[in-house]
Amino acid sequence: MILKGKVWKFGNNIDTDAIIPARYLNTSDPDELAKHIMEDADKDFPSKVKAGDLITADANFGCGSSREHAPIAIKAAGIQAVVAKSFARIFYRNAFNIGLPIFESEDASGKIKEGDEIEIDADRGVIKNITKSEEYTAKPIPPFMQELISSGGLIEWTKKRIMAS
Amino acid sequence: MTITEKILAAHSGRDEISAGELINAKVDLILANDITAPIAITEFKKIGAKDVFDKERIALIPDHFAPQKDIKAAEQCRMLRDFSREYNLGLYFEVGRMGVEHALLPEQGLVVPGDLVIGADSHTCTYGGLGAFSTGVGSTDVASAMATGECWFKVPESMKFIYYGKLNKWVSGKDLILHTIGDIGVDGALYRAMEFEGEVISPLPMAGRLTMCNMAIEAGGKNGIIVPDNITEQYAKNRAKREYKFYSSDKDAVYVDVREYDCSKIPLTVSCPHLPSNTKPAAELSSIAIDQVVVGSCTNGRIEDIREAAEIIKGKKVNPNVRMIVIPATQQIYLQAVKEGLAEIFVNAEAVFSTPTCGPCLGGHMGILAKGERAIATTNRNFVGRMGHPESEVYLSNPAVAAASAILGRIGTPEEVI
Numbered sequence: 292m293i294l295k296g297k298v299w300k301f302g303n304n305i306d307t308d309a310i311i312p313a314r315y316l317n318t319s320d321p322d323e324l325a326k327h328i329m330e331d332a333d334k335d336f337p338s339k340v341k342a343g344d345l346i347t348a349d350a351n352f353g354c355g356s357s358r359e360h361a362p363i364a365i366k367a368a369g370i371q372a373v374v375a376k377s378f379a380r381i382f383y384r385n386a387f388n389i390g391l392p393i394f395e396s397e398d399a400s401g402k403i404k405e406g407d408e409i410e411i412d413a414d415r416g417v418i419k420n421i422t423k424s425e426e427y428t429a430k431p432i433p434p435f436m437q438e439l440i441s442s443g444g445l446i447e448w449t450k451k452r453i454m455a456s
Numbered sequence: 457m458t459i460t461e462k463i464l465a466a467h468s469g470r471d472e473i474s475a476g477e478l479i480n481a482k483v484d485l486i487l488a489n490d491i492t493a494p495i496a497i498t499e500f501k502k503i504g505a506k507d508v509f510d511k512e513r514i515a516l517i518p519d520h521f522a523p524q525k526d527i528k529a530a531e532q533c534r535m536l537r538d539f540s541r542e543y544n545l546g547l548y549f550e551v552g553r554m555g556v557e558h559a560l561l562p563e564q565g566l567v568v569p570g571d572l573v574i575g576a577d578s579h580t581c582t583y584g585g586l587g588a589f590s591t592g593v594g595s596t597d598v599a600s601a602m603a604t605g606e607c608w609f610k611v612p613e614s615m616k617f618i619y620y621g622k623l624n625k626w627v628s629g630k631d632l633i634l635h636t637i638g639d640i641g642v643d644g645a646l647y648r649a650m651e652f653e654g655e656v657i658s659p660l661p662m663a664g665r666l667t668m669c670n671m672a673i674e675a676g677g678k679n680g681i682i683v684p685d686n687i688t689e690q691y692a693k694n695r696a697k698r699e700y701k702f703y704s705s706d707k708d709a710v711y712v713d714v715r716e717y718d719c720s721k722i723p724l725t726v727s728c729p730h731l732p733s734n735t736k737p738a739a740e741l742s743s744i745a746i747d748q749v750v751v752g753s754c755t756n757g758r759i760e761d762i763r764e765a766a767e768i769i770k771g772k773k774v775n776p777n778v779r780m781i782v783i784p785a786t787q788q789i790y791l792q793a794v795k796e797g798l799a800e801i802f803v804n805a806e807a808v809f810s811t812p813t814c815g816p817c818l819g820g821h822m823g824i825l826a827k828g829e830r831a832i833a834t835t836n837r838n839f840v841g842r843m844g845h846p847e848s849e850v851y852l853s854n855p856a857v858a859a860a861s862a863i864l865g866r867i868g869t870p871e872e873v874i
């Protein structure tokens with residue numbers, strides 16, 4: 292899988308209240324949630340972001356609540372992937388469970404700047420910065436998580452297991 | 457092995473287990489609330505399972521926007537009720553019988569020592585106070601576990617935190633954990649287990665233990681945990697609805713980090729906006745004027761917390777520039793507070809005494825901040841916009857500091873008012 296697009300950049304500790312504020316959680320409709328994506332981090336973000344864009348951030352992206360609304364809203368806003376130095380653990384598992392590609396890379400998150408165009412080779416974990424002609428590597432994805440992705444997420448994976456038993 | 461590793465090993469049919477392994481483990485209890493259960497229910501239906509794995513081990517608790525604050529919230533709550541009826545679930549808590557989930561489940565003996573619990577709520581880590589492994593997961597995890605009774609985990613590395621010395625007056629579990637988060641940062645325990653022990657933890661009441669483990673997530677932790685002892689036994693024996701088991705850490709258990717804190721040096725601590733790790737001594741914040749005080753939440757809404765706030769506010773009035781909102785975390789705590797005359801103390805002091813709900817803790821309802829307003833709260837998060845407008849501010853403290861601040865109209869300490 293190749294993911295290519297323009298980058299929006301965020302800092303450290305982007306919490307789930309910044310990704311999707313709790314005041315909008317009286318619904319779980321992805322399109323409704325997407326309207327408020329990253330609103331409390333940058334109030335113009337929902338109008339600026341375009342389908343196909345990507346996000347990079349520093350450490351501990353997605354900290355705070357367990358709300359799956361956060362990766363769902365990111366996905367529904369058309370954002371292809373998130374690259375960060377590190378992810379908060381519940382966000383990390385949620386992203387894999389619902390099929391939002393995420394990549395951990397110190398190097399990439401440090402060097403990519405807002406507006407850069409990048410291309411991610413998801414299978415090889417290689418992130419190319421087209422604007423800067425640089426290349427970074429992402430941490431390898433554990434085999435079990437790869438299995439989740441290739442099944443199409445946790446629900447499909449569970450379905451298969453239930454059918455098999 | 458550590459207590460965390462032992463509980464995970466026991467639930468995945470293994471004798472030995474080590475940090476970093478990915479395992480599938482059996483869960484003892486699953487919970488979700490009115491924000492997270494709707495997604496879990498929708499996803500569960502996609503799996504096509506004939507039934508849930510166990511009707512008595514799935515707790516659905518409408519507490520965040522309940523009592524239903526608007527039509528959309530009511531629709532979400534109704535999904536929990538309908539699903540519970542459809543599958544005949546034993547642990548659905550209607551308004552009037554509910555409370556903030558992480559206060560309710562231990563109180564009702566539905567979570568017991570030695571359990572492995574997952575919840576679609578990040579503060580599920582609270583039950584580590586009982587010597588259980590519990591951790592927050594996503595709605596999809598809950599959907600899958602409702603069908604199979606299992607969940608995948610990466611076995612976390614453990615960090616040990618040792619508290620020694622003598623606690624200063626009014627310093628509580630809340631101050632210890634805020635201080636610790638201030639020390640290690642909001643990702644200082646990322647992906648890890650936080651094990652609390654030491655001569656200060658041994659006599660620490662269950663309420664304080666639950667408060668400490670509740671905030672493990674605020675340091676990025678996967679779980680917080682305290683090895684069960686006499687205090688655990690006293691707490692569990694009259695309320696446990698299932699058999700329980702005490703696990704402990706071996707002498708040669710492996711910790712990636714061990715930190716020690718001299719508690720005589722830990723002051724009354726406040727987390728300033730906009731991160732729980734942004735801690736300062738309460739005594740240094742006396743220039744910060746406040747508009748609102750909240751005592752409640754899964755962190756500090758237990759009867760011990762309500763008593764502490766009442767002790768300070770008794771016979772006094774809330775400052776004319778401040779609104780104070782007191783929210784007991786469960787119906788049982790509410791009733792107890794009424795019986796003990798605490799509700800009356802708050803009402804006489806001109807504070808609001810509310811029915812159990814998460815309410816303002818996550819900016820839901822019952823005390824939302826306007827632009828530029830500032831609150832001190834006994835809750836657990838002070839992120840941008842957490843209690844209302846993105847330009848409002850939240851300071852986190854223990855109940856005594858919150859109550860003292862309500863009287864003073866600014867951040868202050870109990871010594872200043874009694």
Ligand code: SF4
Binds near residue numbers: 520754
């Ligand atoms: S009281 Fe606050 S932190 Fe606790 S479960 Fe409710 S919203 Fe979450």
